[in-house]
Amino acid sequence: MKIRIGKGIVPLRRVPGDGECIDEGLYGMEAEILECRDRWIRIRMFYGYEGWIPKEDAVPLERCGGREEDWRMVKAAFADIKRRPNVQAETLLWVPRGSWLEVCGVCEDWLTVRLAGGTCGYVPGVCIQTVPAEALRETGKKYGKLQETELRQRLVETACSYFGAPYRWGGKTPLGIDCSGLAQMTYLLNGIIIYRDAKLAPGYPMRQIPRERKQPGDLLYFPGHVAVYLGNQRYLHATAAADRYCVTVNSLDPCEEDYRENLADSLTAVGSIF
Structure with a gap:
């Protein structure tokens, strides 16, 4: 089963529980579930690394929707996703550099992005790369x-x-x-x-x-x-x-x-x- 990381930063553990963090999954990155154990799942990231994360930090791929070519990587150190295209608007979520966001529209200097579950938000266009993230997953x-x-x-x-x-x-x-x-x-x-x-x-x-x-x-x-x-x-x-x-x-x-x-x-x- 394919999933995407559903939080800004999710530690990948060597074993289920609060043990050693061996990597981090970043928001929107794609992975595959290899094993389930209680509230934990073992996943393989799209770049081949494996580790354990809590089930609640994963979003089934079918719930993410959109076309593969609509996903973009965040290039700013951090990006705030706002409820409206305004710096003073409520922040729905913040994500770090390297996260993947589904871009579904343009609003002047802002991009409209669709979050897991269907909620839409806005992020400054300057924070996002222009090249589709799918190129990474497909070709390496x-x-x-x-x-x-x-x-x-x-x-x-x-x-x-x-x-x-x-x-x-x-x-x-x-x-x-x-x-x-x-x-x-x-x-x-x-x-x-x-x-x-x-x-x-x-x-x-x-x-x-x-x-x-x-x-x-x-x-x-x-x-x-x-x-x-x-x-x-x-x-x-x-x-x-x-x-x-x-x-x-x-x-x-x-x-x-x-x-x-x-x-x-x-x-x-x-x-x-x-």
Whole structure:
């Protein structure tokens, strides 16, 4: 049975209950139910990751309605969905970057969106991407005809939009994000599905390349850690280091003040989709 995530942020648990959060489902994202156990369901997200969520946080796909091509991703850090197209109107729901919304109309600078259950609300058009989210679910590859240079620049800009976000194990929103969540969202928001964990995996477009060929937007892999390469020996990552505990920038250059020797010495692979 297919479902969509029915709340702004839903933790995916390794086991049913209040245990470890291994990922987060964001509003409107599609998943498939694999197993039911009391009030919990085990789901497989559209990008292949599995975990447990409460039944009440899932909405059956048939209740969502609309055409596949009407779904769009949120690109703003957060988007308030209003009862009327007015900033002073009641907020029906807020959703984080990466959520999916069904767009069903335009009202000047606002978009009309249909929520689970049929309620309609309004969100500023500038908060929403123009490319259908269905391209991700169906292909898992980049959409559009971006040149490599432009796509690399967009990947870097997307990663940097999370700069300063606090570290959160299993997280992938500006409220809190982990290293692989940062890498995944950097690519997801640009139309590319990569593996959710901090390692290269078969069946995804990320492949290993020689270290000396790394370019901006590529990924740096360390034991249990991953970072987005910015160029000039600098990289952006979500770190739980006691002196940062956030998304920050460090260097592979030992001459730089923000050099991280422990990471520079343990780089295991460079990944690229190009």
